[in-house]
Amino acid sequence: MRAFPILALALAALMSCPVMAASPPPAETEDAAAPLPAWEQLTQAQRDALIAPLRTRWNDNPDQRARMYEHAQRWQDMTPEQRKRAHRGMKRWKHMDPEQREQARALFQKMRGMSKEDRDELRRQWHAMTPEQRRQWVEQNPPAEH
Known part of the structure; x- marks a missing residue:
C-alpha cells in the first residue's frame, strides 16, 4: 500500500477536527526554519507520531470511519487553493462560539x-x-x- 493515501487520510481526519491537530515532527536540524523531510525520509517514530491521533480517532469512532475516509478522498482531490480555503475555514470554525x-x-x-x-x-x-x-x-x- 502506498503511503500517500494513508497520509492523506491522516491529514484529512486531523484537519476535520482542529482539536486533534498535532504539531509537526521535530526537524532533524536545530534550524527551526529548515523544511521538514518528505514522508519517505521520516523515521518510523515520526510517522507513528503523525498517524497516532488518527489511529485513536479511527478506533474510537467506528460509525465515523466512512465519513473520515470520504474526507480523506476529497482532500486528495483538492487543488492547493481549495486546501488553503479549507484551512482558513477550519481556522474560523475553531474560533467560533x-x-x-x-x-x-x-x-x-x-x-x-x-x-x-x-x-x-x-x-x-x-x-x-x-x-x-x-x-x-x-x-x-x-x-x-x-
Whole structure:
C-alpha cells in the first residue's frame, strides 16, 4: 500500500477536527526554519507520531470511519487553493462560539442546494440581519443534527 493515501487520510481526519491537530515532527536540524523531510525520509517514530491521533480517532469512532475516509478522498482531490480555503475555514470554525457554529451549520445546509444567485442573495440578507433576526432565522431553519 502506498503511503500517500494513508497520509492523506491522516491529514484529512486531523484537519476535520482542529482539536486533534498535532504539531509537526521535530526537524532533524536545530534550524527551526529548515523544511521538514518528505514522508519517505521520516523515521518510523515520526510517522507513528503523525498517524497516532488518527489511529485513536479511527478506533474510537467506528460509525465515523466512512465519513473520515470520504474526507480523506476529497482532500486528495483538492487543488492547493481549495486546501488553503479549507484551512482558513477550519481556522474560523475553531474560533467560533457554539451559537456561531449553529448559525454556520444552518446557513451551510440551507445554501447547499441553492443556485449561486440564491446563495449570494441569502448571504446579502444574512449580513443585513440583526443578531436577533439571525437567531430567529436559525430557529426557522434549524441545522440537522451532526
